[in-house]
Amino acid sequence: MKKxxxxxxxxxxxxxxxxxxxxxTQFSETLQxxxxxxxxxxxxxxxxxxxxxxxxxxxxxNPRKEANTVVMAEDSTNISLPDTTSSGASEVLSVMDEPTPxxxxxxxxxxxxxxxxxxxxxxxxxVDQSYFNDAVFLGDSRTVxxxxxxxxxxxxxxxxxxxxIYDCLDRDISFGDIQHTTAREVLSTSRYGKVYIMLGINExxxxxxxxxxxxxxxxxQIHRWQPDALIVVQGIMKVGAQKSATHPSINNTNxxxxxxKLATLANDWYIYYLDINEAVCDENGNxxxxxxxxxVHLYAKYYSLWCDYLLExxxxxxxxxx
Amino acid sequence: xxxxxxxxxxxFILIYVPIYMLLPSKAKPWLLLLGSMGFYxxxxxxVMPVLLVNIVIVFISGxxxxxxxxxxxxxxxxTKFGIGLQICLMVISILFFKNHxxxxxxxxxxxxxxxxxxxxxxxxxxxxxxxxxxxxxxxFPKVLQGPIVSFKDLEKELTSPERVSLAKLEKGMRTxxxxxxxxxxxxxxxxxxxxxxxxxxxxxxxxxxxxxxxxSYSMQLYFDFQxxxxxxxxxxxxxxxxxxxxxxxxxxxxxVSEFYRRWHMTLGEWFKNHVYIPLGGSRSGTKKTxxxxxxxxxxxxxxxxxxxxxxxxxxxLLLFIILEKTLLKKFFKSEHIGAKIARHIYVLIVIPMTWxxxxxxxxxxxxIFFTRLxxxxxxxxxxNVNSNDIFNYxxxxxxxxxxxxxxxxxxxxxVLVKTRIYMTRFISFALFWLCxxxxxxxxxxxxxxxxx
Numbered sequence: 155m156k157k158x159x160x161x162x163x164x165x166x167x168x169x170x171x172x173x174x175x176x177x178x179t180q181f182s183e184t185l186q187x188x189x190x191x192x193x194x195x196x197x198x199x200x201x202x203x204x205x206x207x208x209x210x211x212x213x214x215x216n217p218r219k220e221a222n223t224v225v226m227a228e229d230s231t232n233i234s235l236p237d238t239t240s241s242g243a244s245e246v247l248s249v250m251d252e253p254t255p256x257x258x259x260x261x262x263x264x265x266x267x268x269x270x271x272x273x274x275x276x277x278x279x280x281v282d283q284s285y286f287n288d289a290v291f292l293g294d295s296r297t298v299x300x301x302x303x304x305x306x307x308x309x310x311x312x313x314x315x316x317x318x319i320y321d322c323l324d325r326d327i328s329f330g331d332i333q334h335t336t337a338r339e340v341l342s343t344s345r346y347g348k349v350y351i352m353l354g355i356n357e358x359x360x361x362x363x364x365x366x367x368x369x370x371x372x373x374x375q376i377h378r379w380q381p382d383a384l385i386v387v388q389g390i391m392k393v394g395a396q397k398s399a400t401h402p403s404i405n406n407t408n409x410x411x412x413x414x415k416l417a418t419l420a421n422d423w424y425i426y427y428l429d430i431n432e433a434v435c436d437e438n439g440n441x442x443x444x445x446x447x448x449x450v451h452l453y454a455k456y457y458s459l460w461c462d463y464l465l466e467x468x469x470x471x472x473x474x475x476x
Numbered sequence: 477x478x479x480x481x482x483x484x485x486x487x488f489i490l491i492y493v494p495i496y497m498l499l500p501s502k503a504k505p506w507l508l509l510l511g512s513m514g515f516y517x518x519x520x521x522x523v524m525p526v527l528l529v530n531i532v533i534v535f536i537s538g539x540x541x542x543x544x545x546x547x548x549x550x551x552x553x554x555t556k557f558g559i560g561l562q563i564c565l566m567v568i569s570i571l572f573f574k575n576h577x578x579x580x581x582x583x584x585x586x587x588x589x590x591x592x593x594x595x596x597x598x599x600x601x602x603x604x605x606x607x608x609x610x611x612x613x614x615x616f617p618k619v620l621q622g623p624i625v626s627f628k629d630l631e632k633e634l635t636s637p638e639r640v641s642l643a644k645l646e647k648g649m650r651t652x653x654x655x656x657x658x659x660x661x662x663x664x665x666x667x668x669x670x671x672x673x674x675x676x677x678x679x680x681x682x683x684x685x686x687x688x689x690x691x692s693y694s695m696q697l698y699f700d701f702q703x704x705x706x707x708x709x710x711x712x713x714x715x716x717x718x719x720x721x722x723x724x725x726x727x728x729x730x731x732v733s734e735f736y737r738r739w740h741m742t743l744g745e746w747f748k749n750h751v752y753i754p755l756g757g758s759r760s761g762t763k764k765t766x767x768x769x770x771x772x773x774x775x776x777x778x779x780x781x782x783x784x785x786x787x788x789x790x791x792x793l794l795l796f797i798i799l800e801k802t803l804l805k806k807f808f809k810s811e812h813i814g815a816k817i818a819r820h821i822y823v824l825i826v827i828p829m830t831w832x833x834x835x836x837x838x839x840x841x842x843x844i845f846f847t848r849l850x851x852x853x854x855x856x857x858x859x860n861v862n863s864n865d866i867f868n869y870x871x872x873x874x875x876x877x878x879x880x881x882x883x884x885x886x887x888x889x890x891v892l893v894k895t896r897i898y899m900t901r902f903i904s905f906a907l908f909w910l911c912x913x914x915x916x917x918x919x920x921x922x923x924x925x926x927x928x
Binding site: 188446458 | 482485486489490642643645646649650671674675676677679680714859860861862865868901904905908909912913915916917
């Protein structure tokens, strides 16, 4: 033994530490956080999700925008009055006829809603870029791409590579000049007129109901912080045909199922649903071939399709308060 | 499963090495074969049968050639048939199994063909021990990506497995750790820069980013492949074998031809011994030399892949090598310090550009990349360029780029492998655990070169 230690000290020490570490991680939860693989693997679905988050991690570099101040939405300058066309009016009426939606998640929110300012209804119509003056985008690497290549610097982005609905509020992200903050911090302290969300590709491997419940919870939470804000749930952008055909969980069947659920969140009151896939998919419902290198993220030059779609489908306050 | 996989580290270091060291010499080859087959099966169990049948065919062919020693015609036929079969198999596997790549096929093919040629030319005695032959082909440190070893070089060590020693174990560990650091700390990180640039699309990158990504890719390719080679050498060393060096600080070369004598050296050697020299080498006139070089480079291009970009890559290199040997001969022989510096700069500009041909499979995309590299906006209009992209990338990757530049020098190998003081051992130990931590934190991406 002494001879081995003398002749091969490096090997011996590595052997020893590796052995100790392997057994130690089976018992210590702290070590498991830093050395997860040594621990006995638990939920395979979760592991797979993490794997994807890793694989597309840093597909984009983390954005760090220059000086960026939070746009206040208190006076809602860009909100225009609705057209007085008959169709618009009937839409307003139909919206007003509906009973007040009950909160979707958790305990009733009536008290909170009553205490906050009355919320408004919106009409879908084309808008220009200034519409996004009081907007914030919450999302994963795809939204990071939007931040870098939309050319829109009049809005805010709470986006990070690998972000999921589960960690979107508490993930350590950079925001403008601030290096370390969270979406929770920003959304609970600033005021926005519109919150655009697209999350779901990283957690495609997780259970669809858990995902939907968490999504509902996040949307409700954002509404509590931003009672006046319009929340736009964007359907998850689909992936390319080849990826869809070969990946066990990140495929368009799975994405479509999730999007169908997300669409039900819309309440024609303060939550609206948009599916940008209309703009980027082919007739078979796959991300158009040639729009993406990795079949998941759009090439920079095609972000304009997403932007144009959002501009085509702006939601403009119709002046009726509920 | 590759060498920078936690499963491999655990099984190999904790279980395999101690058992291998303790076993009597006679049992060692069997354990080696078991380990090798297990290692390959974990990577690709479905082609194992094909490979085993193939090994039997080559083994029997060798014995037949030996048996019909004096019948030249028959031997010629066996050799031609054997080589043809190997090439067919490689082509078929590349063309028809695109989604299911036959791992290590290029390396198998080249070793089988080498074996046939060596037997035919009587440079080796055909192997008569199936265990030794299977071990030569399957030897797990080199099975996936080389270094390419000839039968002659490995035979001696395979037939006398008592060469294990604690000193080799220690040295192997140091080599392995250096390789793993290259792979995990540098190559796997730099990978994300190139991947990011591809995701953005070449048409939308700024010219500075094009240059940065080109150098980043060049380093990534080097550390990936050199990292693997060092790990392979280290693993073999721990078991008492010595595999040949595959890289000798290639980016410090002063000409393209020198670069390829220092880059993937075992492949270069193979082509030299089995193609270039049999064709006559450089001894029968300039025209013949150019023809022989062309043969080598066309085959090298084909070996890397059957797509246009590899041929483009190989022919561009051929062009530069011919220029170096003919028109610019004087410049490349000059001892003047200015000429030396100019040659270094020349290599550091030409080689990364040829790597771009290597890396970008689509010719049109390759063209777009070069228009961005030289900012030729009149040929191809850039779209939606974020002019700050270079800062974003540099901010995230500067440490790997600077670290990579330092590691392109032979410095690290000198310090970590050849120096044996406690300080360097401590650094190795720290690097090992940093690598383990990074593998666990970031997942693992398989070696880039694994498809060839």
